[in-house]
Amino acid sequence: MVATPIGNLADITLRALHVLQLADTLACEDTRHTQSLLRAYGIDKSGAQLLALHQHNEQEAAQTVVARLQAGQRVAFVSDAGTPGISDPGARLAFAVRAAGLRVVPLPGASSITAALSVAGAVASGGADSGFVFAGFLPVKQAERASAVQHLAAEPRCVVLLEAPHRITELAQALAVLGERPVTLARELTKQFEEITTQPAHSLSAWLDGGAQRARGEFVVLLHPAPPPENASDSLRVLQLLLQELPLKTAVRLTADITGAPRNALYDTALALRQADSKTP
CATH class of the missing domain: 3.40.1010.10 (Tetrapyrrole methylase, N-terminal domain)
Structure with missing residues (x-):
């Protein structure tokens, strides 16, 4: 390969x-x-x-x-x-x-994904939410794409997307719901008109409209890690209340949707709360 x-x-x-x-x-x-x-x-x-x-x-x-x-x-x-x-x-x-029992040998080299990640400063190191998620191309249909974006909004790690020039405008519009979440657009990597910019999600469409050339070329799109909630005690309180009425996974999912807190961290907290409750006489 x-x-x-x-x-x-x-x-x-x-x-x-x-x-x-x-x-x-x-x-x-x-x-x-x-x-x-x-x-x-x-x-x-x-x-x-x-x-x-x-x-x-x-x-x-x-x-x-x-x-x-x-x-x-x-x-x-x-x-x-x-x-x-x-x-x-x-x-x-x-x-x-x-x-077939035969050997496959990798020959590493150029990759638009790792090239974009190397300059964006979007991958956290250490902790439960380190690393990145590769999501590739989102669905073409508007409703399915919007649903996929809502799903990715709850992902606390960096998310890597790919997009073609004839669909980048629609993707930018779909990502606008992420508000202030930083997004890096990397287009035409290693080519003459290479361009890399980081913008708030709600500003992507305006940036693309700023020049006819900006929507041309193949794109790597990086959703930077979701910022932590401003008040961690709010998410803990919501989680505690939901755990009293709902199964653990459901409580974690709803708390993440309501507060924006990282789901992995909430899950660990929920397990600790359940274990503490089970030890209480």
Whole structure:
């Protein structure tokens, strides 16, 4: 599994170039795109050495890859850009190869997700709410997208989204309900018109309207961690009251929805409260 540049061709790794040169078969999301990429690095592959493997034929093409591996060929897979298998074809291929008892080798490299995270300062370290959640592309339909945003609003960790240029305006409008929650937009990463900005969620649409070029290119969208509630005692009081009438998980979920407090922290608190109550004579 070979990661390829997401824009700047200089981001290819020496190991990737070596493997692409040695491969007997090069499975790729788009054979024309990959052939252009190979020519840029001076690598010559015949059309017979390229195997189309994309979202519409991945299951069938994966079996072709397995057969060629079993025949002793060296097979490499590349998506159009970045690391395969992450919102790109490759996951089914990796599963099929492993299921056949064969080895899948990762060649790390360019990734728009980690590139955006590295500069946004959006990932907390340490504590129950550290790390990030990858949510990928949200639903296209307005009602389903709005529901997904409401679900993510309760997520205390950084949330990573991806979006295409023709839908970024609709996504910005949907995220406006998050109010002051900081959101980083990273577009055209590693390319000539790369742009990274952090805005309150309610200001995203205005920022996009500030220039015709701002809505162009592929986007990584980072929802920064939800800020802690202003008064922790309020969330504790609500949790205590709900625990008297409701099951633990329901009480935690409602408290998080009402107060905005992190659900993981509320769950730990609820367990401690229940344990304390059980020990009370």
